[in-house]
Amino acid sequence: EPTKPVARGAFIVVEGLDRAGKTTQVQKLCNNLYADGHNVKAIRFPDRTSPIGKMIDGYLQRKTEMDDHAIHLLFSANRWEKAAWIKEQISKGYTIVCDRYYYSGMVYSAAKHNPALSLEWARTPDVGLPRPDRVVFLNLDAEEAERRGGYGQEKYEKREMQERVRELFLGLMSKGEEESKDMMLFDAGDSAENVSTAIWAEISKVVGSVEAGSWRDLGS
Numbered sequence: 001e002p003t004k005p006v007a008r009g010a011f012i013v014v015e016g017l018d019r020a021g022k023t024t025q026v027q028k029l030c031n032n033l034y035a036d037g038h039n040v041k042a043i044r045f046p047d048r049t050s051p052i053g054k055m056i057d058g059y060l061q062r063k064t065e066m067d068d069h070a071i072h073l074l075f076s077a078n079r080w081e082k083a084a085w086i087k088e089q090i091s092k093g094y095t096i097v098c099d100r101y102y103y104s105g106m107v108y109s110a111a112k113h114n115p116a117l118s119l120e121w122a123r124t125p126d127v128g129l130p131r132p133d134r135v136v137f138l139n140l141d142a143e144e145a146e147r148r149g150g151y152g153q154e155k156y157e158k159r160e161m162q163e164r165v166r167e168l169f170l171g172l173m174s175k176g177e178e179e180s181k182d183m184m185l186f187d188a189g190d191s192a193e194n195v196s197t198a199i200w201a202e203i204s205k206v207v208g209s210v211e212a213g214s215w216r217d218l219g220s
């Protein structure tokens with residue numbers, strides 16, 4: 001249990017393309033938070049350990065095929081099954097650092113260009129999930145992402161898909177969309193150390209305000 005009494009923990013999301021350095025930055029941010037005396041837990045979506053997560057994993061590894069809407073709803077359900085736990089941890093004072101969330105959910109599904117699956121449709125099943133206090137968006141062009149060692153074998157790890165995903169992420173930030181209020185862009189083309197320093201400058205302030213009780217409620 002946390003030692004310092006705080007109003008609540010913060011809910012921080014890290015988003016971006018494959019190869020943008022999310023895993024490294026989540027780790028560095030957690031280390032910085034921990035060293036600064038905060039209670040912190042890292043999670044990721046998809047959470048491939050639950051029964052729903054195993055279905056998602058089979059789809060991503062191309063072992064099973066699924067309708068675009070059906071897999072979209074499974075990704076969303078995978079977040080809903082963790083929602084109560086997230087709220088509980090935050091109320092106990094833990095700051096949660098989360099690798100991907102509904103922003104990935106919306107843009108990866110919408111990037112498929114299925115005419116029956118709009119960004120608007122993709123947003124709907126996630127409405128009501130805990131809203132992050134800040135979303136760190138790691139911006140990287142698809143070319144640079146490929147130079148970093150290429151993509152793996154999973155479903156969406158192809159250049160043209162990644163390019164559409166990036167455009168849709170940037171669209172979420174620039175179009176006055178609801179999501180843009182929480183999102184902040186970081187240049188992931190910079191060194192991991194510089195990116196981490198920039199993220200810490202912002203997130204340390206956010207977490208401080210949240211813990212002091214001078215931040216909005218964790219509503220939707």
Ligand code: TMP
Nearest residue numbers: 045046075076100101104105108109156
């Ligand atoms: P990962 O590589 O971070 O484990 O994510 C696996 C893939 O799943 C990645 O290509 C992004 C995609 N994804 C979705 O399509 N919808 C979602 O809701 C989430 C969380 C991830």
